Structures are given as C-alpha cells and as structure tokens.
Amino acid sequence: MTKICCIGAGYVGGPTMAMIALKAPDITVSVVDVNAARIAAWNSDDLPIYEPGLAEIVKECRGRNLLFTTEVKDAIREADFIFVSVNTPTKTYGIGAGRAADLRFVESVARSIAEVAESPKIIIEKSTMPVKTAETIKDILAASGRRLAHQVLSNPEFLAEGTAIADLLEPDRVLIGGEHTPGGDQAVAALVDIYARWVPRERIITTSLWSAELSKLVANAFLAQRISSINTISALCEATGADVDEVANAIGKDSRIGPKFLKSSVGFGGSCFQKDILNLVYLCEYYGLSEVAAYWNGVVHMNNWQKQRFAARIVRTLFNTVAGKKIAVLGFAFKKDTNDTRESPAICVVRDLLAERARVSVYDPQVPESQIRSEVRGPDGENELLTVVSNAYEAADGAHALVLVTEWDAFKHLDFERIYATMPKPAFIFDGRNILPLDELRQIGFRAEGIGKPAYSAPLLPHPSLKTVYSPAALTV
Numbered sequence: 001m002t003k004i005c006c007i008g009a010g011y012v013g014g015p016t017m018a019m020i021a022l023k024a025p026d027i028t029v030s031v032v033d034v035n036a037a038r039i040a041a042w043n044s045d046d047l048p049i050y051e052p053g054l055a056e057i058v059k060e061c062r063g064r065n066l067l068f069t070t071e072v073k074d075a076i077r078e079a080d081f082i083f084v085s086v087n088t089p090t091k092t093y094g095i096g097a098g099r100a101a102d103l104r105f106v107e108s109v110a111r112s113i114a115e116v117a118e119s120p121k122i123i124i125e126k127s128t129m130p131v132k133t134a135e136t137i138k139d140i141l142a143a144s145g146r147r148l149a150h151q152v153l154s155n156p157e158f159l160a161e162g163t164a165i166a167d168l169l170e171p172d173r174v175l176i177g178g179e180h181t182p183g184g185d186q187a188v189a190a191l192v193d194i195y196a197r198w199v200p201r202e203r204i205i206t207t208s209l210w211s212a213e214l215s216k217l218v219a220n221a222f223l224a225q226r227i228s229s230i231n232t233i234s235a236l237c238e239a240t241g242a243d244v245d246e247v248a249n250a251i252g253k254d255s256r257i258g259p260k261f262l263k264s265s266v267g268f269g270g271s272c273f274q275k276d277i278l279n280l281v282y283l284c285e286y287y288g289l290s291e292v293a294a295y296w297n298g299v300v301h302m303n304n305w306q307k308q309r310f311a312a313r314i315v316r317t318l319f320n321t322v323a324g325k326k327i328a329v330l331g332f333a334f335k336k337d338t339n340d341t342r343e344s345p346a347i348c349v350v351r352d353l354l355a356e357r358a359r360v361s362v363y364d365p366q367v368p369e370s371q372i373r374s375e376v377r378g379p380d381g382e383n384e385l386l387t388v389v390s391n392a393y394e395a396a397d398g399a400h401a402l403v404l405v406t407e408w409d410a411f412k413h414l415d416f417e418r419i420y421a422t423m424p425k426p427a428f429i430f431d432g433r434n435i436l437p438l439d440e441l442r443q444i445g446f447r448a449e450g451i452g453k454p455a456y457s458a459p460l461l462p463h464p465s466l467k468t469v470y471s472p473a474a475l476t477v
C-alpha cells in the first residue's frame with residue numbers, strides 16, 4: 001500500500017489530505033503535526049478548522065485510510081510521499097524582517113526527514129515557498145550523508161478557504177514542478193498518478209521546480225492586485241458619486257477583464273495574500289529589481305490604506321467622535337465560511353475604533369471569543385472596551401453604528417427593523433462588503449453607507465473640472 005505523510009495539519013494539510021484519502025482509498029494518509037491540541041481536535045467531532053463539507057469527508061475517511069497523529073518521525077519513516085504543509089509566515093526578525101518568508105519550520109522538517117528517513121522519499125512542497133527553497137531542502141537532505149536518492153517536488157496549493165472542498169474536488173489546475181532528470185520525471189509522474197484519480201489529466205500542469213514555486217506567489221499577487229485595483233476605484237466612486245458595483249459590472253463584461261475578483265470591500269485578509277506579495281517583493285529586491293518590488297508593494301500599501309480609510313470614515317460620519325459610543329462589528333473572520341482570522345481586516349477596523357475609545361461589540365458566527373481577543377490584544381494587553389457577544393442582535397442593541405466586516409450570508413437575512421428599533425438615532429450602518437440593500441435600509445431610517453457607493457448624507461465634492469488644474473493658489477483664494 002502506498003503511504004503518504006503530510007507534515008502540518010493546518011488549513012491546507014487537513015483538507016488536501018482528506019481529499020486524497022477520499023479519492024484514493026488504497027493509499028494510507030497520515031497527517032502529522034507538532035501541535036498536539038490541533039491533532040486532538042482533528043480526531044474529535046469538533047474539527048480545528050471550519051470549512052463547508054470538510055467534516056463529512058473526515059468522518060468518512062478517518063480511521064480507514066486517514067490518520068491524524070503527533071508521531072512525526074514514525075510517519076516520515078514509513079512514507080513514500082512526504083507533503084510539507086507547514087506554515088511559512090512573514091519573518092518578524094533579522095534580515096528581511098517584514099517581507100521575507102520565515103523558513104525555520106520548513107528547514108526543521110527537512111532536518112527531521114534527513115535524520116529519520118531510511119529509504120528514498122518523494123518530498124513535496126505543498127506550503128508556499130520562496131523560489132529556490134527546494135534547493136535548500138535538497139542541500140539539507142544531501143548533508144545527512146545517507147546517500148538516499150530523495151526527490152523534491154513543488155506542488156503549491158491553490159485552494160481558497162471557505163470553498164476549499166469544492167476547489168480540491170474540481171481544481172482549475174494542479175501544478176507540479178520537478179527537476180528534469182530521470183529521477184525527477186519519475187517522481188512527477190508518480191504524483192500526477194495520485195491526482196489523476198479525480199482530476200482530468202489536462203488540468204495537471206507539470207513545470208520546472210522554480211516555475212512552480214514562483215507561479216504560486218504570482219497567482220496570489222495577481223488576485224490581490226485585482227482587489228486593490230477595484231478598491232482604489234471605490235475611493236474615487238465615493239468622491240465622485242459613482243457606484244463601484246456598477247463600474248465593476250461594466251468593466252467585468254469585457255472578456256479580457258472578466259467579472260471575478262472585482263468586488264470592492266474593506267480590504268483583503270487571510271494568511272496568504274499579504275505574506276506572499278511581501279515575499280515576492282523581497283525576492284525582487286534580492287535580485288535588484290527595485291521597480292518591480294515597488295510595483296507589487298503598492299498592492300499591500302493600498303490594502304492597508306483601504307482598511308484605515310473605512311475606519312476613519314466611520315469616525316468622520318459619526319460626527320467626528322466615537323468615544324464612549326457603542327459600535328457593533330458584524331463578522332471577524334477574514335471572509336465568510338471560514339473561522340480563520342489571520343490578517344482579517346476586522347482586526348484593523350476594531351483596533352482603530354478602540355483607539356478612538358469606542359465601545360466595540362463583536363459577533364462572528366464561527367470565531368470564538370478567545371481568538372477574537374487574542375487578535376485584537378495590543379502591547380497594553382486586554383482592552384476593556386471590547387466585548388464579544390453571541391448574536392448580531394445583542395451586538396446591535398444600543399449601538400450607534402453597525403459595521404459589517406465579514407460577508408456571512410446570515411447577515412443579509414437579519415431583521416433590520418428590529419435592529420433599528422434598538423439603536424440610538426441617527427442609526428448608522430457601514431457595509432464593508434457591499435452585501436446589504438442600502439436603499440431598503442435607508443427606507444427603514446438607517447443612514448446606510450457602502451464601500452464605493454454614493455454617500456447618504458455627505459454632499460458631493462465639486463466636479464473636478466471646476467478646479468483650475470494649473471493654479472492651486474486659485475483654489476485657496
């Protein structure tokens with residue numbers, strides 16, 4: 001029986017291995033992690049990550065050909081294929097701090113394999129790695145002196161949290177990079193055979209190692225760039241009275257642009273987009289491509305600006321002060337259908353509102369209070385102005401404003417008349433995801449604002465043509 005070991009039981013390792021176990025019942029898949037609590041949760045009814053459809057698959061395969069264990073070394077020793085699915089966060093210290101990927105977890109895995117493996121392994125980079133990480137892994141393996149012919153492949157994961165199971169079932173493509181040597185080609189073919197059990201062959205792309213590693217960073221950079229691009233336009237729409245959804249619809253009909261990823265919002269979040277772009281920026285700087293680095297850095301800069309802009313707009317609209325006012329924040333996950341809060345825009349929005357001394361009440365259907373508190377906690381510790389509640393109505397009760405940060409479907413179906421009745425007037429709503437019907441809310445009596453939508457109350461700025469472009473002095477007269 002073929003044996004797979006996946007090191008790292010996180011948002012990628014758990015779902016991807018569950019899918020392989022489901023589609024390849026003849027393969028034994030062991031998912032290992034140093035985090036014993038996480039492994040215990042994978043072995044319980046309360047899985048450590050929320051992802052629609054995942055629990056059913058885990059239930060079907062667990063104990064059959066899907067195992068979750070902390071016995072890392074045993075699993076490595078027995079495996080034919082070893083997927084490396086550990087975290088590769090942005091470095092927070094030393095050279096490249098704030099941009100480069102922190103590869104200490106990857107290196108530690110490579111050292112464990114070098115120490116334990118007694119037979120040749122196919123080692124697969126599933127984590128997102130900087131270009132040429134495979135070289136480092138090979139170097140560490142070679143230094144073990146055991147003369148085992150390990151192969152290292154790059155097989156980046158393109159799933160999106162919230163739709164991970166659908167993405168894994170029917171991926172747009174599976175990308176496998178390997179060395180163009182007889183051993184490398186053989187390893188690539190063996191991995192292709194695993195995916196080909198459910199993915200059509202024409203969707204399995206094989207490339208060089210470096211192209212595969214780089215493609216993952218570039219895919220995330222392009223996706224994030226679209227969000228930042230439409231978000232720049234949202235600011236212009238707010239200034240001019242245009243509607244960003246109408247603009248997005250109009251440009252998205254152009255088949256060269258396409259309609260996806262054109263939804264303006266409070267900003268992108270998640271563990272990947274920012275980290276991978278910063279990693280790309282670092283890579284460009286390393287190779288002396290400072291203009292290219294600056295271009296991509298702009299995508300992250302714009303995202304940070306959008307988050308701050310949203311919070312600042314709330315303060316401005318609430319008569320320039322939120323001190324002592326209760327504000328309800330709906331949603332804390334970085335997007336709907338996940339409990340992941342890494343780099344969630346909600347963190348910035350809540351922190352900014354707390355800094356303005358607002359009393360912030362947060363509700364999210366999937367994120368526990370402890371997780372929200374630990375994301376918001378600053379250097380001064382717990383903020384006593386923050387409360388976390390168990391439903392949207394409790395959050396809104398007595399609040400001056402309702403701030404929607406995550407696009408959970410349930411928020412579209414709230415009883416807004418009931419909510420309006422419990423809020424001081426004027427009652428404000430700020431929809432950071434443009435999912436609520438602003439006109440209907442305005443009829444109830446709310447002062448409702450969206451992202452990139454004509455403002456409810458603020459007068460429009462004068463048309464730009466009224467300004468004398470070459471004579472700034474004329475404007476101040």
Ligand SMILES: NC(=O)c1ccc[n+]([C@@H]2O[C@H](COP(=O)([O-])OP(=O)(O)OC[C@H]3O[C@@H](n4cnc5c(N)ncnc54)[C@H](O)[C@@H]3O)[C@@H](O)[C@H]2O)c1
Binds near residue numbers: 032035072085
């Ligand atoms: N989350 C996503 O949507 C997504 C999508 C595509 C790619 N990726 C990439 O996949 C990788 C993993 O992401 P994630 O979201 O699953 O991270 P995660 O933090 O959820 O999981 C990583 C796990 O690896 C474990 N780990 C770290 N070092 C270990 C070691 N030496 N031995 C055993 N276990 C170890 C950690 O305890 C953790 O549970 C990252 O490189 C990420 O960029 C993530």
